[in-house]
Every structure is written in C-alpha cells, then in structure tokens.
Amino acid sequence: MRELVEQLAKGQRLDTKSLSALLKQCTLDDSLLQFLRDYAVRTARQQFGLGIYIRGLIELSSYCRNDCLYCGLRRSNRSAERYRLTADEVLECCREGYKLGFRTFVMQGGEDGTHSDAWLEELICRIRSLYPDVAITLSLGERSEESYRRLKRAGANRYLLRHEAADEELYASLHPDSRGIKHRLSCIEALQRAEYQVGMGMMIGVKGQTIDHIAEDLLLVQKYDCQMVGIGPFLPHRATPLGEEPAGDLRLTLAAVAIARLLLPKALIPATTALATLTPRGRLEGILSGANVVMPNLSPSDVRAKYAIYENKASWGKEAAEGLAALESELETIGYHIDFSRGDYA
C-alpha cells in the first residue's frame, strides 16, 4: 500500500480500485494513514509553507428550497429557525471581518428564492467597492449560467459548489426531486466557463456511501482540476431523515483529505468546520493531513445557531472570527501560523 501513496505523491494516476483499497486500508492501519498524511503535509508545505489562509464565513440565509436528506436546513424541517440577513447586516459583517484582518469573505446560504440576481449583484458591487482588495466567494447552490456570470461581473471571484456524490444513484438518494448529479456538474462547468475559482467536494460517511464512492469522488475532483476541495465528515441532524445515522469516520475523512492534497497539490483545502465539530482536534488533524485553509464564522452572533446544517456546529472560539487569537495559538502548537493574505489559487 505504501507504493500507492508514493505513486500518488509522484503525480501518477490511480484507478478507483487502488484508491479505494488505499482508503480502506488507512482505516485499519494507523501507520499507513500516518505515512499518507506525512506525504500530504510535505506537499502542502512545499506549496504554502507553514501559513494557513483564513476565510470569513457569512451565512446569508437559512431558507432553502431544497430537501437534501442530510441537511438541517432542508425545506421539510419545520422546526428549523429561518432567518435572512439584510444587505446592511452583511456589510456590517464585512466591516468587522476586514478590521479583524480577513481578506476573503465567503457568502454561503440555503437556496433562498428571494436571493435574486439583482439583489446579490448590488450586494457584491457594494462589497467590491468598499473593499477592492478582498476575494469574494459565493456558496449559494445551483443557479443559471447567466446568473453565475452576472455575479462574477459584479465582482465575485470564487464559488463553492460541492458535487456531493459522483455516483448517480447515491446522489439521487440523498437529494430527492433534485435535478441530479449531471445537472450539478453542469453548474460546476458553467462556473468554470465563467472563470471562477471553483470548489468541489463531498462529505464522508453519509448514508449509502461506500469507500468505492469516495474513491470515485476523489477522482472526479481530480478530473475537474478544481481550485478548492471541501471534505468533511457527515454529521447527523436530529430533525432530518438521517438524524439517527452515525457521524462520518475521522480516519477515513483524514485519509480522503490527504489524498485530495496529493491529487491536487495546489488546491486550497479547508480543515472544515465539520471536522472541528466532530472532534476538538479536528482542525489541527485536518492541517496535519494537508489542509491549508480555515473558515471562521463571521455571521452575526444571533443567527449562528440558526444556520444549523448539522447540530452543535462549531461557530465560537477558534471557529469564530473574533477568536483569531485563539486560532493563532492553536496553530502555533503545531508550528503553523495564520497567513492574512488573500490566498488565491496560484
């Protein structure tokens, strides 16, 4: 198995079967997992040194028209508390974030029908004119190609749209009455044509997902040669159909992050909030698997609990924008530091 890791590190292509065997073995053999993670960390250090980029996450809205089985914001969840930030509230988050040193704002949200192109366009233009030197990242789900282009012209730079599941059947089972993986990928292609820096990814351990599926997901991310890759464990939310399912496996998640790093050496890969929620050391373990980004929460404090895609989502302390000093001290324990630059894809 170690040869497979070495092949990956040399940039050789692996097929689904070998990648799947490697992932499987990593969950059984700690020394192999460590071997893989060490290669991933070396690769990340060659690209980024010991700096970790930060992104301020602003959660625009908890309204969503979709019904994704895993997500606490799904439209069928009657107990979800819904909110929607006003443009002025978003700008206040940006003001606060800029002062704290953030140079990327990520605006994420449910697919809220009231987020028209015109509304988003105006918001993006205002952010762009107030803060010409920041990167603006959007994560607002599936929109039309024309919409993606308009928002890009308004000043957005990056877009996160996890593909969620490369396997058609698995995708369909998790996303009832969605337009399917083919449509999801067509959105990703539209974003690439519009020249965004594009992020893909998936969660680990969601119901119905096998290790072969994860291998396929990783190869898909490689095939699309994307600039960002988000991988975190599935975490159950009580008020969803998957509420009784176990959370994703830590070691499998770390192995997947490490493989993503070797497949796409230059990619921006977050140590996800889900990983930090799964276990207190999650953020550090992610970085020690090749991740190079963290995304502290910059949403107004009174809405943070309401953006519950899963339960007990970390949004305070080191996961909070106000907690940068605590984050910096935590990073120092493993020899890393915050890199306050914009952190574009090179």
Ligand code: SAH
């Ligand atoms: N509506 C946007 C943003 C979704 S939230 C979109 O469709 O892209 C960002 C990511 O959180 C999702 O892509 C999903 O992979 C992840 N997520 C949602 N629910 C989750 C859960 N219960 N556990 C772990 N990750 C989850």
